[in-house]
Amino acid sequence: MTANSTIKGARRKKIIKIVLIIGFLFIGFIGYGVYWAFFDMKKLPTGEYLTEETSPDGTYTLKAYVSSPSLSADAVRGELVFNEQKVKTKNIYWNYRESTAKIEWLDNKTVVINGHTLEVPKEKFDFRNQ
Known part of the structure; x- marks a missing residue:
């Protein structure tokens, strides 16, 4: 092997x-880019206010909004508000083909939204990932 070939x-x-x-x-x-454009929950439409429920200890409030896009079915967005901390709100719920929101707190960190149980603030439900 020559030096040139090496x-x-x-x-x-x-x-x-x-x-x-x-x-x-x-x-x-x-x-x-695909994740950012299609799956990032920070980019969900705002929607119209439906209802809200506060956790038993007052730490969190879950606000529900309905989005009615012109070409598809309604969708419900759940936004978690941190009442005692200076933290930005967080979208934790996004479900397609819903126009109402039933919110029930089971305890200080467990919420049920339209039958989906979530441990806040770490869990979220997004129909696109199911």
Whole structure:
């Protein structure tokens, strides 16, 4: 093996590594873009206010809104409000083909929204991920 062929082999490996890295970055950006555009709960439509219920200890309030897009069925969005902390509200519920919201707190951290039980603030329900 000559020194020239060794240099060409090293260059080829370097080029392959660079192409693979760029390919993985491109796939990552595309994947994040799809998530951001179609599955990010921060981008849900605001909707019209329906109702709200506060947790028994007053720590959280769950507000429900209905969104009525012109070309599809209604959807309900549940927004968790942190009453005692300076934290932004968080969308924890999004369900398609609903126009009402029945909210019931089982305890200080467990809420049932239209039959879906969630432990707040960590859990959420999004029909698109079911």
